[in-house]
Amino acid sequence: MSKPLRIGIIAGEASGDILGAGLIKSLRARYPDAIIEGIGGPLMIEQGFTSHFPMERLSVMGLVEVLGRIRELIGIHRKMYRHFKENPPDVFIGIDAPDFTLRMEKKLKLLGIPTAHYVSPSVWAWRKKRIFKIKESTDLMLTLLPFESKFYQQHQMKECFVGHPLADDIEMNPDRNEACQALGLDVNRPVVGILPGSRGGEIKYIGATLLRAADQIKAVIPEVQLVLPAANELRRTQIEAIQTMSGIGKDIHIVDGQSRTVMAASDVIALASGTATLEAALHKRPIVVVYKMASLTFSIAKRIVKIDYVSLPNLLANKALVPELIQDDATPENISAEVLDRLQHPEKYKSVVDEFYGIHTLLQQGGNEKAATAVLALIGK
Structure with a gap:
């Protein structure tokens, strides 16, 4: 008997919860027995997702504000990495929250786990050199906006323009x-x-x-x-x-x-x-x-x-x-x-x-x- 598909997902805020829930619903339609876990919100949990930490703990805005929570965020990151290392998913998907999820993607990719990132960071707007870090960290970028896809194509990175599920x-x-x-x-x-x-x-x-x-x-x-x-x-x-x-x-x-x-x-x-x-x-x-x-x-x-x-x-x-x-x-x-x-x-x-x-x-x-x-x-x- 084959093992059930294992999928790791981390979403960082309410908009990511919406995207994650829709993605999980589509994945479950094809693989009903899939084990899907990580960090997510109530909408994802409704779709049978197991969240190991409250998503609210990752929802931090601003460069300065993150500093006050850095210890907690590092602790959550370490625990989730350890969990995925001990229970390797067939694929890991980081949804938005790039400072947190791209770090996780890079570490898991080094373990041989395929990684995808859903929602492009605003790399086209600032710190464009991040594209090199993104290419190191993730195997596939799922973009919501057409001009984002063009940016990744210009940098020879595998991408897929999926449109925005909100529009559906x-x-x-x-x-x-x-x-x-x-x-x-x-x-x-x-x-x-x-x-x-x-x-x-x-x-x-x-x-x-x-x-x-x-x-x-x-x-x-x-x-x-x-x-x-x-x-x-x-x-x-x-x-x-x-x-x-x-x-x-x-x-x-x-x-x-x-x-x-x-x-x-x-x-x-x-x-x-x-x-x-x-x-x-x-x-x-x-x-x-x-x-x-x-x-x-x-x-x-x-x-x-x-x-x-x-x-x-x-x-x-x-x-x-x-x-x-x-x-x-x-x-x-x-x-x-x-x-x-x-x-x-x-x-x-x-x-x-x-x-x-x-x-x-x-x-x-x-x-x-x-x-x-x-x-x-x-x-x-």
């Missing part, structure tokens, strides 16, 4: 009325989605700013419905603490999870930069992108990042489709002004929404299936 999961025309009803909202009143991010550091730096912006929007349009999906219980507690201590954002309706339902219900979305910006674009809603980080982290990043845009919709379009309010520009006044303009003059942003349809079509590639096929091909399955 999200309907081309999400039903706003249905989403409003699911959340108990009045379909005849405007809705603004407030998404401060899934990581503690994101809430720390932009949570209060977004809550103050929400208050300013409410002051101008009293009938507006403000909805904030908390990524998990920890984030809800963090947001509620800001409300209690500062007395701001009292009119915001906090829901547990349901970020996609909130996006579908919204007329305008104000959100943290990250994968959620693409998700919002795929819902065809006007977006205002916000981001802040530690001052030292920002000053370092400003010197080394060589791109014109930070949000995925703008990067894919290669133009400023959506406003990006970063660091000092991320004020409650600027955020509320951008949101209010989109609420009060939706006709001005119809062309932007039309561009979002083009992005959706471009990324709709059957990502989960393509990723599973490429990973299995890597090990001759």
Whole structure:
């Protein structure tokens, strides 16, 4: 009797959990008895994944912030490497979190274990020489965006453009009325989605700013419905603490999870930069992108990042489709002004929404299936 297929996966944050869950589902459809383990989130665990550490422990943002957790991260890395060395997988897949996963890939590759990396690091934007480390560490790069594939082809590295699974999961025309009803909202009143991010550091730096912006929007349009999906219980507690201590954002309706339902219900979305910006674009809603980080982290990043845009919709379009309010520009006044303009003059942003349809079509590639096929091909399955 042949041994079951063993697959190692480490995902570092909420967006990686989504990708990992879709990949696992496609792998299990072909190999139902596969042993799939490592570090992942609740969506991956729902697909029969065994997580040896809470994924939350890897979700650290910023160069400075990592330093405070470096000991713990090194400890987790050592334990997982030891586990995979003693229980070698047929293939290992690192999903995003490149500082953590690429190190693991390199060490496992030296043991003769085939490795794949899902979600390209922003090597095309900064520290381009990392391509040599990536080639040393991984046998296959699974890319979500077409311009990433071109970069790896130029450097003669094996890659597969799989598109973005979010484009497969999200309907081309999400039903706003249905989403409003699911959340108990009045379909005849405007809705603004407030998404401060899934990581503690994101809430720390932009949570209060977004809550103050929400208050300013409410002051101008009293009938507006403000909805904030908390990524998990920890984030809800963090947001509620800001409300209690500062007395701001009292009119915001906090829901547990349901970020996609909130996006579908919204007329305008104000959100943290990250994968959620693409998700919002795929819902065809006007977006205002916000981001802040530690001052030292920002000053370092400003010197080394060589791109014109930070949000995925703008990067894919290669133009400023959506406003990006970063660091000092991320004020409650600027955020509320951008949101209010989109609420009060939706006709001005119809062309932007039309561009979002083009992005959706471009990324709709059957990502989960393509990723599973490429990973299995890597090990001759």
